[in-house]
Amino acid sequence: MLEFYDKYDMQPLMTKLEAWLEANMTINNFSPIAAYAWKYSRLSFQEDCGRMFHENRNEIVDHPDFVALDPTVIAAVVKAGYTSTGRTIPKGDS
Numbered sequence: 001m002l003e004f005y006d007k008y009d010m011q012p013l014m015t016k017l018e019a020w021l022e023a024n025m026t027i028n029n030f031s032p033i034a035a036y037a038w039k040y041s042r043l044s045f046q047e048d049c050g051r052m053f054h055e056n057r058n059e060i061v062d063h064p065d066f067v068a069l070d071p072t073v074i075a076a077v078v079k080a081g082y083t084s085t086g087r088t089i090p091k092g093d094s
Helices: 002-007 011-023 030-039 043-061 071-083
Strands: none
Touching (some): 011 043
């Protein structure tokens, strides 16, 4: 539904549905929400996903939907989980 709302620029409906999803995010629906958050650059969702991943990483990593995510999204979720603790990611020497 979010993709439909986004395609037709239905911002009030998107805002309402996104608020509901944020409030009701669980380990079982984490992966599709994370995929949406990174596909559409939804920073609020990305931060929430990072916090949830940090707090529940063992359960999330073992979930088949998480393993099936695009590797770029998986890496971004792991980084968001790391930075959700207030730590910064060191710059590479390359």
